[in-house]
Amino acid sequence: MLEFDTSRIGSFLKDKIAKYEYEPKVYDYGKVESCADGVVHISGLSRSRYGELLEFENSSFGIALDLHLDGVGAVLLSRANEVSAGTIVRGTGRVADIGVGQRLLGRVVDSIGRPLDGKPLEPAEFRMLESPAPTIMQRSPVTTPMATGILAIDSMIPIGRGQRELIIGDRQTGKTSIALTTMLNQKGKDVYCVYCSIGQKASTIAKLVHILTEEGAMAHTAVVVSTASDSPAMQYLAPYAASAIAEHFMYEGKDALVIYDDLSKHAVAYRAMSLLLRRPSGREAYPGDVFYLHSRLLERAAKLNADMGGGSLTALPIVETMAGDISAYIPTNVISITDGQIYLESELFNAGIRPAVNVGLSVSRVGRAAQHNAMKKVSKNMRLDIAQYREMAVFAQFGSDVDYSTKQMLMRGERLIELTKQSQNSILSLAEQTVLLMAFSKGIFMNVNTRDISEYKEKLLDYLKTNCTEALSIIDTTGDLPDEIDSIINRAIDDFAGDGS
Amino acid sequence: MRQVILKIAPPYDDEIINKIRTGFAALLGHDIDLKIEEDRNLIGGFMAYADGRVYDASMKTGLMGMRQKLSD
Numbered sequence: 001m002l003e004f005d006t007s008r009i010g011s012f013l014k015d016k017i018a019k020y021e022y023e024p025k026v027y028d029y030g031k032v033e034s035c036a037d038g039v040v041h042i043s044g045l046s047r048s049r050y051g052e053l054l055e056f057e058n059s060s061f062g063i064a065l066d067l068h069l070d071g072v073g074a075v076l077l078s079r080a081n082e083v084s085a086g087t088i089v090r091g092t093g094r095v096a097d098i099g100v101g102q103r104l105l106g107r108v109v110d111s112i113g114r115p116l117d118g119k120p121l122e123p124a125e126f127r128m129l130e131s132p133a134p135t136i137m138q139r140s141p142v143t144t145p146m147a148t149g150i151l152a153i154d155s156m157i158p159i160g161r162g163q164r165e166l167i168i169g170d171r172q173t174g175k176t177s178i179a180l181t182t183m184l185n186q187k188g189k190d191v192y193c194v195y196c197s198i199g200q201k202a203s204t205i206a207k208l209v210h211i212l213t214e215e216g217a218m219a220h221t222a223v224v225v226s227t228a229s230d231s232p233a234m235q236y237l238a239p240y241a242a243s244a245i246a247e248h249f250m251y252e253g254k255d256a257l258v259i260y261d262d263l264s265k266h267a268v269a270y271r272a273m274s275l276l277l278r279r280p281s282g283r284e285a286y287p288g289d290v291f292y293l294h295s296r297l298l299e300r301a302a303k304l305n306a307d308m309g310g311g312s313l314t315a316l317p318i319v320e321t322m323a324g325d326i327s328a329y330i331p332t333n334v335i336s337i338t339d340g341q342i343y344l345e346s347e348l349f350n351a352g353i354r355p356a357v358n359v360g361l362s363v364s365r366v367g368r369a370a371q372h373n374a375m376k377k378v379s380k381n382m383r384l385d386i387a388q389y390r391e392m393a394v395f396a397q398f399g400s401d402v403d404y405s406t407k408q409m410l411m412r413g414e415r416l417i418e419l420t421k422q423s424q425n426s427i428l429s430l431a432e433q434t435v436l437l438m439a440f441s442k443g444i445f446m447n448v449n450t451r452d453i454s455e456y457k458e459k460l461l462d463y464l465k466t467n468c469t470e471a472l473s474i475i476d477t478t479g480d481l482p483d484e485i486d487s488i489i490n491r492a493i494d495d496f497a498g499d500g501s
Numbered sequence: 502m503r504q505v506i507l508k509i510a511p512p513y514d515d516e517i518i519n520k521i522r523t524g525f526a527a528l529l530g531h532d533i534d535l536k537i538e539e540d541r542n543l544i545g546g547f548m549a550y551a552d553g554r555v556y557d558a559s560m561k562t563g564l565m566g567m568r569q570k571l572s573d
Contacts, residue, residue: 013571020567024558029550044553090555 030072032056032087038080038231039276040089043071048091051130057088061112063096063233066277073277075233077112095130098241099123100248104222105192108209111226111237127248129240133299140305145370145479146257146314149185149427150178152357152420155379155437156386157342160370161191161255162303162312166334168319168326169344173356175318177424178342179259180208182316184217185427186257192249193221194258196242199235199265202227211425232276235269243300246313250302253309258301262318263294267330284329291333298337326361340364354421359386372430372479378437382416389413415445418453431475435464435489442490444497463496464489503531506550510543510560525551 030044040062046069048054054062054074060082066073076083077096098113101124108117115121142160159165167175183193195212197205205225212218222245226238239260249256260266267290274287282288294317301315319334324346326335335341340363349356371379392410396402402410419440422428428436439445439460448456464472471485471492505525507518518537526533529551540548545560 016571017567020570022563022566024556025562026554026556028553029555030553046553088550088555 027090027093030089030091032083032085032089033071034085035076035080035083035087037272037276038076038233039273040074040076040083041071042074042089045072045089045091046070048072049095051095053092053094053096054089055092056083058082062089063237064091065273066279075236075273075277076231077233077237078231080231095128096237097126097128098244099125100127100245101125104245105220106218106222108223108225109241111224111230111234111241113241116225125248127244129237129244130296131244131247131300133296134302134304134308138304138308139302140310142303142312142366142370144255144303144312145367145372145375146182146191146255147185147189147430148178148182149429150181150355150422151428151433151436152355152359152422153178153342154371154428154430154433155375155420156359156383157340157357157362157364158367158371158375159314159316159340159364160303160367161314162301163340163364163366163370164298164301164315164317164338165364165367166317166319166338166341167344168321168331168335168341169356170321170324170346173344173346173349174354174424175320175344176204176208176261178344178355179261179316179318180211181425181427182257183212183221183259184215184425186220187215187217191220191255191257192246193217194224194242194246194256195221196224196239196258196260198226198238198260198262199228199230199269200225200261202229215425232269232272235266236273239263239266239297243297243313243315247300250304250311250313251309253304253311255312255314257314257316260297260315260317262320263334264320264330267293286329290330291337294330294334295337298334339366352421353417354424357420359383360390374430374434374475374479374481375437377481378434378441381441382437385413385416389416411446414450415448415453416440418450419445419457421454429472429476430479431472432461434475434481435468435472435493436461438486438489439493442493442497444493460493460496464492467495468492502534503529503551504534504536505529506536506538507547508538508540508543508549508559509547510541510545511539513547521547521549525549525556 028045028047030042033041033043048064052064054064060078062074062076064072064074103123109115142162144161146159146161148154167178169175186193209223212221224238224242226235242258246256246258270293271286279287298315301313303312304310317334319331321331343358343361344356345358388409392406396410468489471488474485475481522535543559543561546558548559549556
């Protein structure tokens with residue numbers, strides 16, 4: 001049995017206490033002059049630094065954001081009712097940080113790393129909320145794909161590891177769904193995910209965490225939460241906290257994915273904070289540095305070079321538009337910062353096309369280079385096909401007679417759109433996506449009624465999974481489509497079509 | 502005349518207060534107006550607020566420092 005010598009512990013502690021020398025401390029202090037909606041004005045503290053953590057008398061904390069000669073403007077990290085005019089404040093001399101590392105996986109934390117899931121959390125490492133983005137020389141080009149498991153995206157708007165791809169659209173168009181499916185698809189792919197909710201309803205977050213847990217995706221995911229009832233300061237800090245958690249994995253040489261849901265609410269929280277701090281307002285009452293707010297956040301996403309460990313941080317920011325207006329202030333800002341966008345449309349969503357991706361307005365500026373060879377081979381003409389179909393479909397709406405080739409193009413387009421429909425949270429592997437597109441280019445869907453496409457698609461996949469198991473696994477593992485595999489699958493597709501299944 | 506707010510834990514006597522008064526007058530180089538507030542939360546010792554700085558010689562802060570040291 002393990003003997004426990006309590007006297008040794010006692011003497012060790014006594015020794016430590018005896019050696020402890022207490023010296024009186026001298027530090028700056030200030031007084032709260034006014035306090036409103038989580039923003040406080042403090043007199044004194046003339047030596048405090050930008051972003052410094054301030055400690056209030058009752059052990060609540062704040063962050064100094066506005067420095068004046070005679071005082072400091074700060075935001076509170078706790079509820080506003082804990083601080084009142086006259087409260088004494090002292091500067092801690094350090095900037096805000098958050099616990100990071102493996103222990104965060106499977107956990108739900110707030111913007112300053114306090115656990116919200118009722119279990120204790122003792123992070124082994126800490127990282128500053130705001131840290132500079134990797135430099136130019138530390139980066140390397142994006143070469144590895146970040147598969148979303150969604151056919152429409154992986155084929156036409158591919159995302160690479162280290163890319164920043166914006167998901168933009170009106171409310172209720174499936175923006176979070178795309179992000180969620182992408183996180184679910186990272187299971188077993190060595191990608192650590194961080195989901196950051198900014199100003200969302202607590203019930204929505206609970207639902208999302210429930211799905212992640214049910215699907216076994218929480219094991220590689222950390223969730224940073226700031227709900228709509230949190231102070232603007234907490235909402236403002238949330239994406240920086242999520243970025244710090246994800247960044248830690250990147251600098252360890254691993255691949256990480258961070259989702260900011262959503263940056264329009266983040267900008268609104270920052271606007272509230274800035275107006276209360278009496279900063280001058282600009283367009284749509286946003287402060288002048290609202291662009292910098294998002295650019296410095298998204299610049300932290302990168303693909304590092306081999307000397308830096310080769311890790312990557314992919315960012316999928318989400319922006320909500322009003323009535324499809326992508327030319328509003330925040331959408332245009334974030335579009336210009338990111339390496340492309342996935343544009344979701346209410347009309348498409350309501351017409352039953354889900355994911356409701358508008359292929360014409362969506363673009364990926366770096367992902368194509370990172371796409372798997374197999375997918376590159378089969379998805380070449382997809383965008384063009386869909387674009388032509390949309391153009392022709394407008395004329396066809398008038399009911400006018402169309403010639404044979406146009407009719408064929410319309411039929412092809414209709415079926416392609418039908419093929420890209422995918423139910424919520426369902427994932428298609430690279431091989432499944434590849435064979436579907438191969439089957440499509442062979443024209444086997446042309447004889448199938450549009451309404452029966454999804455059923456036919458399932459049957460085809462089942463058939464190929466049973467008859468070409470090895471070929472499919474080769475595509476999945478190598479990401480390539482060698483000629484011999486191509487011909488095996490082509491034969492199998494012919495057999496399936498010949499059966500008239 | 503500079504104002505110094507002195508938060509001090511009981512018990513204390515005039516002798517200690519006088520020592521603190523002369524100490525701060527020498528430190529700040531001015532005559533001081535000492536405003537005394539009793540604060541049991543400090544456990545022992547005192548905290549003085551003068552010229553935008555806190556001079557913290559309280560038992561509470563000392564014990565917190567010790568806790569930090571023991572947990573390191």
